[in-house]
Amino acid sequence: MSYKLSILASSVVLALSPALHAQEEYSVFDEVVVSGTRSEQSIKNIPSSVSKVSSEDIEQNLATDVKQALKYEPGVQVNGQGRFGMQDFTVRGMSGSRVKVLVDGVEQPASYNPGADVMRKNANTFEVDTLTAIEVNKGPTSTLYGSDALGGTVLMRTKNPEDLLGAGDDTHVGLKTGYASASDEYKATVEVANRTGDLETMVIYTYRDGNETETHGDGANINGPERGAADPLNYESHNVLGKAFYQINEDHRVGLTGEFYTRDQKVTTLSREGYDGGGGFMPGFVYTNVKGDDKDDRLRLGFEHEWLAGNVAFDSLEWKLNWSKSETEHNNFDHTDTYGNRNRSRSGTDESLQLDLQMQKELQLATSRHELTYGLAASDASFELDYTDYFLDSGTSKPGSTEVPKSDEEKWAVFVQDQMFLMDEKLVVTAGLRYDDYKAKPDSSSGLEEHSSDALTTRLGAVYHWNNNFSTYAQYSEGFRSPTIYELYYDKDNAAHGYKIVSNPNLKPEESQSYEIGLRANNRLGALELAAFYNDYDNFIKSKTEEVNGIDVTTNENIDKARIFGAEFKGSLWLDEAFGAPMGTYARLSMAYLDGEDKETGDTLDTLAPFTTVAGVGYDAPSESWGTALTVTAVAAKDKWEDSDNLEAPSYTVVDLTGYYRPTQDLTLRAGLFNAFDEKYWQYQDLEGTSASTEGVDRRTQPGRNWGINLDYAF
Template sequence: MTIKKNKLAILVGLLCAGTASAQDVYTFDEVVVSATRSEQNISDVAASVDVVNSETIEENLAQDLEQAIANEPGVSMPGTGRFGNSGFNIRGLSDNYVKTMVDGVEQPSSFNPGADVMRKYNNNVETDTLQRVEISKGPASSLYGSDALAGAVIIRTKNPGDLLVAEGDDTYASVKGGYYSADESYKATATLANRTGDLETLLIFTHRDGHETATHGSGADIEGRERGQADPFDINSDNLLLKAFYQLNDAHRIGLTGEIYNREADGLVLSNEGYEIMPGFVYTRNSASDEDKRKRVTFEHEWQANTVAFDHLKWQVTALESESNHNTFDETPEPPTSFGHGYRQRMRNGVDKSAQFDAQFDKAIELENSFHEISYGVNYITNEFDLDYRDYYLEGYKAGTSVDKTGEVPNAESVKWGIFVQDQAFFLEERLVVNAGLRYDKFTAEPKQASEDNPKSKSDALTAKLGAVYHWTESLSSYGNISQGYKAPTLQDLYYFYETDAASGAVFEANPNLKPEESIGYETGLRFTQDFGRIEFSVYYNDYKNFIETHKLADDNGQGKELWTKENISKAEIYGAELKTHLALDVLFGAPTGLYSDMSVAYTQGEDKENGEALDTVAPLSGYFALGYADVENTYGGKLSVKAVAGKSGSDWSNSNGTENVGAPGYAVTDLTAFYRPLTDLTLRAGLFNAFDKKYWDYNDLIGAESTTEGLDRRTQPGRNWGIEAEYVF
């Protein structure tokens, strides 16, 4: 039973380590947290997990989350234009179908009412603060509750211990600067970490100043709907991250985290200039001013208790507030020429306020023929969502007046709580690893001014997971799992209401009786690890039901208008396969020391089981290959990479509205990055991206577009661009 006892010693070491990183303990394999909510050797995890660490983010000069995860198979982040990236897409499902957490704090749901003047996304995370991003693929609600229908993205920012020596007093200080041609932006980051006795502190401040992300240079630089260049914006942001941890004694450690993020954008919406929505009703003087803000405070406590009930307890409480303020300006002709309004400001503000509590207990139990790592805990989250809409008339016959506008959903409050238990069990001298988990969640939502039309909504869910890994040899293992996911209806799902002022048109009724959307996933895979690298292959099938979709109730509601609502009416399936390798070519083929390669391939198919149509959010076949080198002293190196994506056209799109979606052509993009350390403490990095100036579209940016849609070039990705960075560690 030697191996099992070593496992117990390692677990106790991890729980007692305090600031020690998991990599300091598991030197023989990578450690992940997202798949089990506790540190586990990735070879013992019965699921697909991708990891992007701070070194990879720096190596790729990634400036946002979309760039950070761009090379991971089966994962993307849609979004372009004024409102930026919307949310993660994991294996064909996007946004609120993917759980996103930062330092254990659940991020609010994205809000997209469809109008071009309001979005509220919650993925403006500063990459210079990130230590690692873990992407857990497949339903994960048995661990993370609602929204983990397609998977979970677990993000951890840097801690002082990530930058300081393992023991003793120490100070770390660095400055980093960079320029990136895709958005003509400059960046400056200052980092300071310190350990004095039992107190550890960290400060990271980043300032960015730039412009809109460019589209391909071939697009027309004109005004109007056929504009092919991105609308010009001035954009700047500031992010401040503060952390402090204090080791009270051998058993207790407390921590405090504060973060403030602010992004401002001001620009001209030239793509709307001269837009005639109907005869005589022409938009001019189009501009916008946006501000996105986020602040959070977290207090946490770890207790190495070693009691009968648990060995280790970590609990934390968080206050999180995020706000999106959008101001859109335009002018339309006044009566009698038209029924316009003159020059106005459309204010569209949205605020999420959340209070969160999370507690997790861990217990290691050694039996005669097995070893168990049991985790159990509770989550409780309250959320307030408020919309403040108003039109201000600045010039013209209405000058000096304003009108309160009704938001798409009423201001509302919601409560989510859940309890979970999980067992990571080791049998047969750790050759067999079994993971079983169970969770119960309850969700309630209620408008602040409840009525018969907007009553309180309640739902709950019981989700489970069962997975196993078998180590056939020290190098070869296989795994399989069955897991469930669910997504409680969002406030937008439950209470969205719309009625046109025109005599005809449509009425959209709220439906507070919606049920949670559900999924069950099946996955199996192989892992092969040798001293020359790692090869992973997986196949999966995910089945979804109770999907919430828009449904027409009547062609005439008795007032000459169509009547629409949302209902749980759709079923879908998504299946596919992924291959990922990392090879040390010097070990494998006797190539020059330091030469390596990365490769991945992702194949996904999806279908609406109600009508047989394809799912628009499912990605086409994609592949990635990189050849890299770093000298033995890690003084210089570089990487050449190619990402190839197949086209998406014809039956690959749903075409459910009776019109054919424009095809997204296939493409291959080549990037080149390099680094050089002329001094021990100075690192220079440079990158050339889309080296051959390929004109291409991300398929996500063409969903819903037809061949007649104006301004398709405005949806292209940047052409050839470059970036440089310099970092000095004091």
């Protein structure tokens, strides 16, 4: 590890030494983000790490989904592959529902994974062509966003009409098309925006048609559990995003948003052909003709109103009301001698109504300025499963056994934040406080108890600007996560098979405390950001099994504690200014180091990513007519797991090359060659829970050499 730390130290010294003495009125940290303070604010005034991937970054990297959009962000991983696709995010070692996901401020349901290979309800319904930015707020952010922001927040912001309409432009039409060889995917996007008087409107439609994401070509293309190639799959998706904003007068603006996403998918699960579900001891459970027919839908309708009041209580007030519904349906077909031909139909539905009210007030005092943000949030959500087993040969059916009953969730919260600008705005102090109340109500027919819990979270951070080019910051923040419906109400009596799963509605919320320090520096040669953090986690929910009268009884309890610490570095260097390279030449470097342990057992956490470095060089012609970039991603091996028998995730280095050509201002051609040297590699999270005896490990590899091409035309 010493050589890695030496590289990091050298990079800091190289980039920092000129920045400490520079006085230019220039800062790359003036970039505006929303997730750091719930309002538009320059990164330079935020006392924590916030990563932002813009729509330009997404296009430049030819990303086809959120996972590809975030692949160069150390400290952030997107999990999931195969039939069920993207599952969740990992931010600084926290994953699943411990990371809050928002779209335009609207809370998204956490993925549902009961462990069976026939049911998942994953986060597969985000269309990157609609996004203007993805922001990742690293570390606990519950004072801003409440429950689930235990380890961080991912905020996706969709485009508005003003993002498409330039100054003085009243109409925009954009056409995009592209191809990605890794999934044999074709896409087409149409953007239309218009400004007529005080009315702005926009519609974005995206169509995608593709197949399974390839694994590395070394994988055996055979049937059965030893299969190394991805299971054949084809899909079609449609996404429509529409927005309309009307400026009623100088003080009032209203807006409507509607979005609909649908995806149909068919899979032939060749890796299950010949699988013996009876383990050789129970004849009649050999699976053949294994197929799947899947459908994912997401619908969102929203209304918002902004009032520039300028009164004593607030300068501006904004309230939003959003209704959303997402549904997943999996039809799982197979044949066994015991059941004949059957379809195990599994569906899950999340529905929510969410109200957000936020007010802002600026106070100018004799020696300070205060930007106050305060408000409330409330939501009512429901989750329901519907399982049916159809026996196709006999034409009969029976209800399937669901893991949890239909349940409702009620949340409400109040929050306040004061961003204080002191000492002629050299010192910026941010203090936040939030109270959240949570209730879960299972269907009365289940006989299970209701759950209630609450949490008070705080945040205190400060940024000190030593000069225009060098700043340091420090922050303490808290997070919490209410128990999920699955954790509260999974209840199953299967004593005949030797086990029971008992619900526990008395679970307490998980808690986190985070300490972070960092620095930011920049001058005409480049910029850097360095952060170090230490996070403590308490009351982790974990299953515990005890034998009672010869039966294994499993229940969830607050029995675990963990700590995670690490450092992250991000820097850029203008090579033309530093070394006289052609104007427009630059270099970038980012690194992330994580460590930590389960404080109860001392084991390394499975969710900790290995040391990751992303380095690149690029060139953008001064005429903006063409450019190219070379990016190298190097990831160390992960050889420490909670289970010592877990298969090691080998280290790897992947090289990507992208470029663009703009013959006219309105036409852009982009192309990319990815994994240029055909490296065979696994992402560490895809090997969690595997051992040397696990079959079909090659089926978890990432694609070998692949390429993509996009064409954008706007007028």
